[in-house]
Amino acid sequence: MERNAAIPRHVAIVMDGNGRWAKKRFMPRFFGHKQGVDALVKTVLACADRGIDYLTVFAFSSENWKRPSEEVSGLMGLVLVAVAKYLTKLANDGVRIQIIGDRSQVSDKLRAAWEQAESSTRHNTRITLSVAFNYGGRWDVVQACRQAIRDGVTADQLDEAMLNRYMALSHAPDPDLFIRTGGEVRISNFLLWQAAYSELVFTDCLWPEFGEAELDAALAEYARRDRRFGGVKETAVPELARGA
Ligand code: IPE
Ligand code: IPE
Ligand code: MG
Numbered sequence: 001m002e003r004n005a006a007i008p009r010h011v012a013i014v015m016d017g018n019g020r021w022a023k024k025r026f027m028p029r030f031f032g033h034k035q036g037v038d039a040l041v042k043t044v045l046a047c048a049d050r051g052i053d054y055l056t057v058f059a060f061s062s063e064n065w066k067r068p069s070e071e072v073s074g075l076m077g078l079v080l081v082a083v084a085k086y087l088t089k090l091a092n093d094g095v096r097i098q099i100i101g102d103r104s105q106v107s108d109k110l111r112a113a114w115e116q117a118e119s120s121t122r123h124n125t126r127i128t129l130s131v132a133f134n135y136g137g138r139w140d141v142v143q144a145c146r147q148a149i150r151d152g153v154t155a156d157q158l159d160e161a162m163l164n165r166y167m168a169l170s171h172a173p174d175p176d177l178f179i180r181t182g183g184e185v186r187i188s189n190f191l192l193w194q195a196a197y198s199e200l201v202f203t204d205c206l207w208p209e210f211g212e213a214e215l216d217a218a219l220a221e222y223a224r225r226d227r228r229f230g231g232v233k234e235t236a237v238p239e240l241a242r243g244a
Contacts, residue, residue: 003051006223008176010054011047012198014190015040017182017206024206030074035208037082044095046212048127050219054172055129058190062102062136076110079133083113087120094126100168101135102143130169137192140168169194177222181207181214199225 003009015036022032040057047055060075090097099114114133144166148158164170175191178198185202187195201218226233 007051007219008199008222009052010056010173010175010177011052011218012056012058012175012178012191012195013043014058014178014180014182014188015207015210016058016180016184016188018208020182021206021208029071030078032206032208033075033078037078037086039208039210041086041090042211043215044090044127044129045093046215048094050215053127054175055127056100056132056169056172056175056191057129058132058135058188060101060133060135061189062134062139063189076107079110080113083117087117090129091121091124094124095121096124096126096128097121098128098130098171099133100130100140101133102139103134105134128172130172132168132190135168136189137187138189140191141193143168164193167193174198176227177201177218179203179218181205181210197227197229199227 018032018036019029020032021035022029025031040059043057044055059079064075065072087097097117099118103111103114144163147166148163153162169191174194174196175198178191178195179201180186181203183202183204183206191198199222201221203214203218205214
């Protein structure tokens with residue numbers, strides 16, 4: 001079946017605003033992160049329903065270690081709870097899960113949960129959910145270069161396509177649509193390499209409130225964009241130009 005070009009194949013989301021969402025309700029920041037997991041599960045299924053093949057979400061950045069230690073350990077614990085609570089559902093709904101990011105700094109327990117999530121969903125084909133955890137765009141470029149060097153790739157062999165094979169999202173095409181919730185207008189070291197030509201959509205909606213309506217609004221905005229990739233927009237040739 002031919003794809004509808006107005007629907008992005010790959011959507012990336014910076015899920016920001018959990019803390020502010022909780023604060024507005026006089027609740028601890030952790031409450032916002034917990035609600036954020038529910039918003040994510042709903043969004044994955046909403047994307048799958050709309051024919052989006054890849055969803056990549058920013059869950060924990062290389063820089064988020066700077067947060068108070070209780071918040072960091074709360075987020076680590078939340079991953080284990082979320083995997084226990086939702087993995088079976090996502091697996092049954094046809095979601096393939098991939099984790100991108102530096103796993104060397106997380107606990108054995110967390111690594112085991114990631115591995116379980118990946119291995120138990122690896123045959124699924126409805127949508128690929130890549131969760132960026134302990135991920136940074138700069139880290140990604142450096143780890144890709146290191147791996148290429150380890151593999152003996154020479155300077156002459158290294159080009160964009162070759163380096164891309166070593167990047168954390170080598171299993172996915174570049175994101176077509178890049179959404180950031182929470183009102184900030186910045187990338188915060190998310191997919192620096194892969195987002196070179198993504199359409200950017202920023203919304204004030206705080207991540208726990210993100211749902212089908214916000215997703216559809218972002219998709220409608222995407223459908224209005226004119227993607228040129230550095231080229232020139234093809235227009236119908238006017239009568240005069242044809243020498244009429
Ligand atoms: C995003 O929400 C989730 C993570 C970074 C883990 P925040 O925790 O950054 O929420 P705000 O931006 O403080 O509201
Ligand atoms: C980006 O949000 C990281 C995630 C959503 C995981 P941050 O809240 O960490 O970003 P800054 O600090 O506002 O740039
Ligand atoms: Mg934030």
